[in-house]
Amino acid sequence: MLKIPASSRPSPARRAGAGLIIAVASVLALGAGPATAASPAAVGNAASMSITAPAAVDAASSLSSNNSIFAAAAKPAAAKKFANCTALNRVYPHGVGKVGAKDKVQGKTKPVTNFTKNNALYAANTKSDRDKDGIACEKR
Incomplete structure (x- = not known):
């Protein structure tokens, strides 16, 4: 078994951050095509993760172009006024x-x-x- 010195292991907080970035990259990849990471070895290090700019831009534009899904969430319904x-x-x-x-x-x-x-x-x-x-x- 390979032992890694404690000083070079990522902290639990950095590992959690890497998981969040991987999840965001996965969501973008599903909606906008391929998202790339720097390398498979970089998965443990959140600072070295990157998403290609076109994938992020495509995801944002595809979400904003489909206004019918977000129309109800963007503007709350007016409160109904009753006669009595x-x-x-x-x-x-x-x-x-x-x-x-x-x-x-x-x-x-x-x-x-x-x-x-x-x-x-x-x-x-x-x-x-x-x-x-x-x-x-x-x-x-």
Whole structure:
């Protein structure tokens, strides 16, 4: 068995970095054609790994040219504005509130805690929050 001196062995962090670069190179190779490494011996050393520029450019252009896949992720859907609480409660049975909002109650009534937490949706329907506690149309 060949022993390698500790000073010339790559550290665990460098080995992990090399794995990440190999994974990125593999992804680019799948989408854009051949990606090349400096040499098979260089796999253990992350600093000596390189990807050919045309492969990286081709991968980037092929991703950006297919806008239909990324269109939904690029622009979030606008929050729906409901006419009244009846319409809102058909879709969100326990109401809609801001993240971190707490139901304001009186007496022994238990607060509603299972409402949908969504800041944008609440902002579109703030007119339906009669008690101004941060939860619109709360209902048990």
